[in-house]
Amino acid sequence: MRGEGPELFKDTGRTVLGQHPCAGVSPPTILEPVGGAYRIKLDHPVDGLGCATVDYGGTEDGLLLAGAGCEAGRADQRFTLEPATTPAAGYRLRSVPGRSFCIGVYQASRQDGVQLIQTTCDGGPDQVFTLRRS
Structure with missing residues (x-):
């Protein structure tokens, strides 16, 4: 699973979504269906x-993901799921x-904490996610 953590590779002080071990991932995430897509809700303690x-609105390559207040109609908070x-x-x-x-996952890294990014689809394993119920 994925969770939040500091942005790596730059000293921005931002908290972004990243790759973290499933055990103890925080905050818990919830998939919410919204108009043919999904929002990934973060239940931060x-x-x-x-x-x-x-x-930045989600229209360019190389953008990070971070938590923000949920707002109806925001395309940059919606995702589609495609079976792989x-x-x-x-x-x-x-x-x-x-x-x-x-x-x-940034640069297809396997390192814990590496941030998630929006990038060109290439079919690599770093772009495949397993969904689990908790």
Whole structure:
């Protein structure tokens, strides 16, 4: 699963969505169906309920995702799920405003804490997510 943590590789002080071990991931995430897509809600213990949001409106390559207040109609807070069978079973997440882009792990890293980014879909394993019920 994924969670929040500091932005790596730049000293911005921002908290962004990243790759973290499933055990103890925080905050808990909830998929909410919204008009043919989904919002990824973040149930933060201090900041309250928010939504995963692609930076700067979500229309460019290389953008990070961070939590922000959920707002109806915000395309940069909506994602579609696309079944993936290769290289692994799971789902690719496409951002609604940048339909040609997938959500993936920065530089396909396996390092804990590496941020999630919006990037060109390439079919790689760093763009496949497993959804689990808790």
